[in-house]
Amino acid sequence: MLKATDYQPPRLLRNPHLQSVLGSSGLRQRRGLRALSAVGATTSEYILDGGNGARLQGWHSTVPGRRPRGTALLLHGWEGSAESGYMRLTAARLLADGLDVFRLNFRDHGDTHHLNEELFHSNRIGEVVHAAADMVCRLQVRDLVMAGFSLGGNHALRLGLRAADAGLPLRRIAVVCPLVDPAATMDSMERAPQFYDWYFRRKWRSSLVRKRELFPERFGYDDATLAMDMRGLIGWLARQHAGFGTVEEYFESYSIAGDRLRGLGVPASILMAEDDPVIPVAHFRNWRLPPTVELELARWGGHCAFVENLAGDGFAERWVADRLGAALPPG
Numbered sequence: 001m002l003k004a005t006d007y008q009p010p011r012l013l014r015n016p017h018l019q020s021v022l023g024s025s026g027l028r029q030r031r032g033l034r035a036l037s038a039v040g041a042t043t044s045e046y047i048l049d050g051g052n053g054a055r056l057q058g059w060h061s062t063v064p065g066r067r068p069r070g071t072a073l074l075l076h077g078w079e080g081s082a083e084s085g086y087m088r089l090t091a092a093r094l095l096a097d098g099l100d101v102f103r104l105n106f107r108d109h110g111d112t113h114h115l116n117e118e119l120f121h122s123n124r125i126g127e128v129v130h131a132a133a134d135m136v137c138r139l140q141v142r143d144l145v146m147a148g149f150s151l152g153g154n155h156a157l158r159l160g161l162r163a164a165d166a167g168l169p170l171r172r173i174a175v176v177c178p179l180v181d182p183a184a185t186m187d188s189m190e191r192a193p194q195f196y197d198w199y200f201r202r203k204w205r206s207s208l209v210r211k212r213e214l215f216p217e218r219f220g221y222d223d224a225t226l227a228m229d230m231r232g233l234i235g236w237l238a239r240q241h242a243g244f245g246t247v248e249e250y251f252e253s254y255s256i257a258g259d260r261l262r263g264l265g266v267p268a269s270i271l272m273a274e275d276d277p278v279i280p281v282a283h284f285r286n287w288r289l290p291p292t293v294e295l296e297l298a299r300w301g302g303h304c305a306f307v308e309n310l311a312g313d314g315f316a317e318r319w320v321a322d323r324l325g326a327a328l329p330p331g
Contacts, residue, residue: 005271007298007306007315016275016302017193023305024085028312032088039063039095047115048104049134050127055115058082058104058135061091068100070143070171070328073132075152075159076103077304078122078179079203081110086149086176086304089314093321098331099145102135104128106155113210117218120207121242122151122182123253125158132159133166145172145324149304149316150279153178153270157256160266172327173268174320177276177304180283182251186231192277197230204233259288268293269323271316273301 013019022028036043041061050056059082062068072094076084082103091101105112107127108120136144148156153175163170179185189196205226212219225236231247238250274281274297284295298306298315306315 002295002297005296005298005315005319007301009300009306009308013307013309014300016273016277016300017195019273019275019300019302019305019307020196020277022307022312023302023314024080025312028085028089028307028314029083031312032085032092035092036061036088036095039092041095041101046102046135046138048131048138050107051130052127053116054107054124054127054130056104056107056127056131057110057112057115058102058131060100060102060135060139061095062100063095066098069098069325069331070145071100071102071139071141072324073135073144073146074101074103075128075146075148075155076106076109077150077152079109079200079207080149080152081105083110085312086314086316090147090317090320093317094324097321097325099325099328100139102139104131104135108207108211113207114214117215119211119219119237119241121237121250122154123242123250125155125162125254128155129159129162129166132168136168142169143328144168144170145174145327146170147174147176147320147324148178149176151179154180154254154256157261157264157268158254160264160268161261163266170266172324173266174271174323175268176271176306176316176320177273177279178256178270179279180287181255181257183248183255184257184283185279186234186251188280189230189278196278201230201233257283257287261293262288262290264290264292266292267327270295271298271306271319272296273298273303273306275300276303278303
């Protein structure tokens with residue numbers, strides 16, 4: 001089902017590039033840290049079992065002395081982390097609404113490069129599912145909801161397809177600007193302003209340098225490799241470290257385009273901006289979604305931003321909390 005949202009930013013914030021920059025800015029990160037502190041939650045680190053020796057780090061936040069309505073699992077975007085501003089702000093909102101929150105770091109995101117020798121790639125969905133099941137078991141979660149942003153939205157929907165087989169008590173999914181068709185998104189990024197390519201390449205290269213420093217005997221790639229453009233570097237990752245013959249095969253491995261979500265039995269809500277400069281809205285208009293999925297389009301919002309004012313308040317955090325909270329019993 002497709003419908004419009006009621007998100008109406010002031011005219012000053014209707015530029016998609018300004019929105020995208022503000023959405024991942026230090027301002028929002030600091031605001032999220034203050035919001036988490038204000039809600040009175042305590043946060044504990046967990047190292048989860050991702051299966052086959054993989055270890056993933058996560059942060060569990062709960063308000064002492066309160067029985068939660070349920071637990072929300074949050075998944076960040078590519079080269080984001082559990083400490084990204086949108087992750088902290090969403091967590092604070094959910095905690096205020098009576099939920100516990102678990103913010104998961106993907107492999108090689110945040111300060112976790114030392115936990116696993118092999119490199120992150122986007123088709124490591126199995127370890128995310130395994131880690132989610134470990135979290136549910138260790139925290140004795142009875143009612144689970146989940147949210148994801150960008151690549152995390154892609155992972156959340158793919159995890160939803162596997163939830164029943166993994167024994168996850170998943171009640172609802174809410175995702176913001178999910179990556180649908182990786183190949184088409186790559187084309188879009190190559191046509192977008194160079195800022196986006198620079199931003200993601202800079203963060204990814206820093207991650208790869210860190211990995212090389214930690215495991216010099218395993219990773220001997222040189223600076224010439226790291227100097228390749230985004231498509232070339234992704235192709236190198238696909239062939240050398242992800243087990244694919246071509247970059248096209250790699251992109252196909254984690255695509256959720258077409259009717260790939262036809263088996264999704266978990267109710268899901270998707271929020272997308274028509275002006276997203278990274279993920280074209282055309283991917284969403286032609287998407288074949290099952291009846292369990294509701295797609296909401298906003299005229300503005302940029303990529304995973306939906307900032308409402310210069311103070312950094314976000315529509316997306318409130319939207320996620322409303323959609324996930326509706327699937328749980330009242331507090």
